Amino acid sequence: MKKYINTLCFMCSVRCPIQVEVENEQVISIRGNPHVPAMNGGVCPKGVAAMAALNDTQRVQSPLIRTGERGSGQWKRVSWEEALDYTADRCKAIFDKYGAKSAVYCERANLISDISKSFQKAIGSPNHFTHDTVCKGSINTACRSMIGYTDGQINADWTNAKHVVLYGRNVFESVEIKAMNSFMAALEKGTKLTYIDPRVTITAAKAHDYKMIRPGGDLAFNYALMNIIIKEKLYDAPYVKRWVEGFNELSRFVDPYTPEWAEKETGLPAAEIVSLAREVSRVKPAVVFHYGYRGSHHPTEVYFRRSILILNALIGSIESKGGLFIKKGLKDAGYKAGLKTFSSQKFPEMEDKRRFDGCGQDKFPIADPAHGVGFMFPHAVINEDPYPIKVLFAFRYDPLLSNPDYNTNMKALQKLDLIVASDVNFGATTAMADVILPESFFLERSDPLQMGSGLKPAINRRIACVRPRFDTEPMWWIVKQLADRLGVGQYFPYETAEDIWKYQLADLDIKIEDFDETGSVSLSDKAIWWDRNDGINFKTPSGKIEVVSDLMESHGIPSLPAYEPLDRQPDAFRLMCGRCVAHTNVMTQNNLYLNHLVPENRLWINDRRAKELGIADNDRIEVASNAGKGEMRAFVTDLIHPEAAFMLHGFGHKEVDSKRSYGKGVADAMLQERHHDKIGGSPALDHTWITVKKL
Ligand SMILES: Nc1nc2c(c(=O)[nH]1)N[C@H]1C(S)=C(S)[C@@H](COP(=O)(O)OP(=O)(O)OC[C@H]3O[C@@H](n4cnc5c(=O)[nH]c(N)nc54)[C@H](O)[C@@H]3O)O[C@H]1N2
Ligand SMILES: Nc1nc2c(c(=O)[nH]1)N[C@H]1C(S)=C(S)[C@@H](COP(=O)(O)OP(=O)(O)OC[C@H]3O[C@@H](n4cnc5c(=O)[nH]c(N)nc54)[C@H](O)[C@@H]3O)O[C@H]1N2
Ligand code: SF4
Ligand SMILES: [Mo]
Numbered sequence: 001m002k003k004y005i006n007t008l009c010f011m012c013s014v015r016c017p018i019q020v021e022v023e024n025e026q027v028i029s030i031r032g033n034p035h036v037p038a039m040n041g042g043v044c045p046k047g048v049a050a051m052a053a054l055n056d057t058q059r060v061q062s063p064l065i066r067t068g069e070r071g072s073g074q075w076k077r078v079s080w081e082e083a084l085d086y087t088a089d090r091c092k093a094i095f096d097k098y099g100a101k102s103a104v105y106c107e108r109a110n111l112i113s114d115i116s117k118s119f120q121k122a123i124g125s126p127n128h129f130t131h132d133t134v135c136k137g138s139i140n141t142a143c144r145s146m147i148g149y150t151d152g153q154i155n156a157d158w159t160n161a162k163h164v165v166l167y168g169r170n171v172f173e174s175v176e177i178k179a180m181n182s183f184m185a186a187l188e189k190g191t192k193l194t195y196i197d198p199r200v201t202i203t204a205a206k207a208h209d210y211k212m213i214r215p216g217g218d219l220a221f222n223y224a225l226m227n228i229i230i231k232e233k234l235y236d237a238p239y240v241k242r243w244v245e246g247f248n249e250l251s252r253f254v255d256p257y258t259p260e261w262a263e264k265e266t267g268l269p270a271a272e273i274v275s276l277a278r279e280v281s282r283v284k285p286a287v288v289f290h291y292g293y294r295g296s297h298h299p300t301e302v303y304f305r306r307s308i309l310i311l312n313a314l315i316g317s318i319e320s321k322g323g324l325f326i327k328k329g330l331k332d333a334g335y336k337a338g339l340k341t342f343s344s345q346k347f348p349e350m351e352d353k354r355r356f357d358g359c360g361q362d363k364f365p366i367a368d369p370a371h372g373v374g375f376m377f378p379h380a381v382i383n384e385d386p387y388p389i390k391v392l393f394a395f396r397y398d399p400l401l402s403n404p405d406y407n408t409n410m411k412a413l414q415k416l417d418l419i420v421a422s423d424v425n426f427g428a429t430t431a432m433a434d435v436i437l438p439e440s441f442f443l444e445r446s447d448p449l450q451m452g453s454g455l456k457p458a459i460n461r462r463i464a465c466v467r468p469r470f471d472t473e474p475m476w477w478i479v480k481q482l483a484d485r486l487g488v489g490q491y492f493p494y495e496t497a498e499d500i501w502k503y504q505l506a507d508l509d510i511k512i513e514d515f516d517e518t519g520s521v522s523l524s525d526k527a528i529w530w531d532r533n534d535g536i537n538f539k540t541p542s543g544k545i546e547v548v549s550d551l552m553e554s555h556g557i558p559s560l561p562a563y564e565p566l567d568r569q570p571d572a573f574r575l576m577c578g579r580c581v582a583h584t585n586v587m588t589q590n591n592l593y594l595n596h597l598v599p600e601n602r603l604w605i606n607d608r609r610a611k612e613l614g615i616a617d618n619d620r621i622e623v624a625s626n627a628g629k630g631e632m633r634a635f636v637t638d639l640i641h642p643e644a645a646f647m648l649h650g651f652g653h654k655e656v657d658s659k660r661s662y663g664k665g666v667a668d669a670m671l672q673e674r675h676h677d678k679i680g681g682s683p684a685l686d687h688t689w690i691t692v693k694k695l
């Protein structure tokens with residue numbers, strides 16, 4: 001009999017609500033959950049490709065213990081008992097010598113992050129970080145410095161915006177289905193889109209105004225915009241007076257940064273900057289300057305992200321219809337309590353609270369310890385700074401390919417005594433593991449409930465659609481089994497997913513059956529906005545938007561430091577990286593369907609520069625930086641700025657068990673040097689210069 005099951009996708013971290021059609025334990029189709037109008041019944045190519053991933057025999061099919069060299073692909077198939085006992089015994093021996101702090105746990109932030117964090121607290125290690133730190137650590141820091149919320153706690157009101165400005169936020173390729181559909185509908189109704197990127201993306205092709213900026217020119221562009229908005233009094237004066245702390249300092253600060261000054265940095269005509277400032281001010285406050293995800297990751301990134309938020313503040317768009325909004329949760333919807341968490345239990349006092357990354361401590365005092373600074377992992381391991389790191393739990397996260405400088409990352413992995421990976425595939429780090437504890441695929445497992453904060457908050461549920469194909473288990477089960485063996489099982493009071501759901505809902509009048517019909521429980525049927533005149537609850541010390549930030553200044557970090565131009569290397573190319581619609585980060589290149597769509601990456605280079613180097617389209621080339629080199633094909637085009645080169649992230653896999661993606665293309669991480677934003681904590685992934693030559 002056919003069943004239609006509402007659950008949450010996990011082919012990328014967006015976690016769209018989907019509906020899965022199942023018959024006789026086979027998945028027949030996957031579509032957008034029809035109860036969620038913004039899904040419009042659709043999913044992206046990767047969502048559909050979950051069907052191929054589910055039945056893929058190149059997945060990890062059982063617990064494995066390494067028998068050959070690290071990375072050789074030689075494994076012994078073992079029972080769960082044996083794999084878990086082996087892991088726990090080795091951990092105990094290492095912890096006896098170096099303490100539990102020698103274990104670092106990293107993961108792609110997900111529905112079990114609360115349980116993962118509890119695990120580290122229970123064993124007594126302060127060392128946990130999420131993929132968010134190498135994705136948008138600096139955006140998070142910028143947001144907290146200005147409004148007291150993280151980037152995860154705000155969003156854009158795509159539907160009602162009248163003008164949207166995107167800095168390399170390639171919404172139509174690097175997709176989130178709900179946002180993309182809402183924005184598409186708004187564009188059809190007349191919303192204007194200004195898109196800024198050194199590369200012509202699909203989003204650029206849909207823009208009313210596309211600006212091919214010099215790579216890294218965005219901060220200068222924004223300072224010049226502010227200069228005009230302030231000089232011509234185009235800002236929202238009552239809003240600024242009520243909500244913006246540090247306006248006078250800002251006015252003085254941007255005074256020298258005129259559009260004419262910015263021409264040199266951005267390569268864009270001054271008149272274009274002036275006209276954009278005037279245009280957005282005409283439709284204020286229904287304007288989104290999107291703070292983005294990726295794109296323009298340089299060591300000054302925290303100031304670039306702050307500059308975007310400052311523009312929103314000037315135009316009065318934070319917590320305004322058609323602008324940015326602060327996501328609302330259970331309390332805003334009138335509930336007295338939230339979802340109960342495991343990590344808020346009382347854990348034993350930690351012996352040594354110093355973190356491997358110094359996040360929230362000496363090295364990165366204002367970065368967010370809830371996510372850590374993953375960039376520091378290889379440094380900490382190689383230099384034993386601040387102490388020896390011996391164990392890595394790499395759960396749903398691939399630090400080898402997701403951190404810049406592959407060769408250094410590899411050196412760090414090789415120095416570890418024990419690598420424990422939990423994956424569904426043979427990821428790059430997983431292939432280097434000593435033991436693999438394979439997780440069931442998301443279509444095969446139920447997970448803890450998800451708090452879906454937003455204008456209309458809801459609680460969402462992922463539920464198993466089919467039985468596991470192979471000898472795999474959900475992560476919450478694996479973590480509990482390890483905890484039991486390490487003598488801290490009491491912090492994980494559950495046996496089944498239902499037990500976890502009941503625990504989470506303990507303080508709320510919501511029942512598990514309430515999720516059965518639609519997959520979620522809606523907490524408010526109308527959008528919750530705060531009164532932008534007087535009711536916005538900014539969580540900064542001043543209760544305002546802090547252009548001059550208490551968080552920064554109190555740590556001796558200037559809020560508005562003088563602009564410093566990025567270095568230029570006329571004979572080289574600034575390497576930029578990004579995504580395409582057919583792949584997720586580093587995890588889908590071996591997927592049967594998606595590998596067929598986009599099997600390898602090519603290097604985008606400008607046609608004029610290519611000609612000078614004697615390179616024709618599709619020629620084989622060598623690309624090299626100070627960090628490493630690789631061989632790939634060229635994509636010669638006039639759709640990219642002459643100073644830039646671009647490659648898709650996620651290729652260059654060398655895992656012998658992933659036969660379709662093996663050896664295809666080059667990993668951007670192989671070329672990227674170890675630059676980072678010393679304040680926000682993000683790796684500066686777009687900061688490396690590369691040279692290119694024909695082979
Ligand atoms: N299909 C698909 N969708 C995804 C993902 C995926 O892997 N695949 N991943 C999800 C995740 S984790 C994330 S973080 C988001 C990422 O969402 P985006 O940030 O929109 O995605 P990227 O593809 O990384 O695009 C970065 C863009 O920045 C541009 N860029 C580089 N340097 C500069 C610069 O100096 N200035 C400007 N203005 N632009 C620059 C690059 O040319 C590139 O087009 O997408 C999410 N959605
Ligand atoms: N060089 C470079 N580094 C980058 C980026 C870049 O563009 N270039 N982008 C950054 C960005 S935006 C992000 S978000 C991060 C992402 O970094 P990661 O989170 O490392 O990348 P993903 O590809 O999302 O997935 C990582 C691993 O999770 C596994 N996995 C997938 N689904 C499951 C599951 O259900 N269970 C388990 N246990 N494992 C699963 C995958 O097989 C893969 O091995 O990387 C960042 N790092
Ligand atoms: S964007 Fe695509 S892959 Fe990501 S959760 Fe949504 S449907 Fe799944
Ligand atoms: Mo990301």
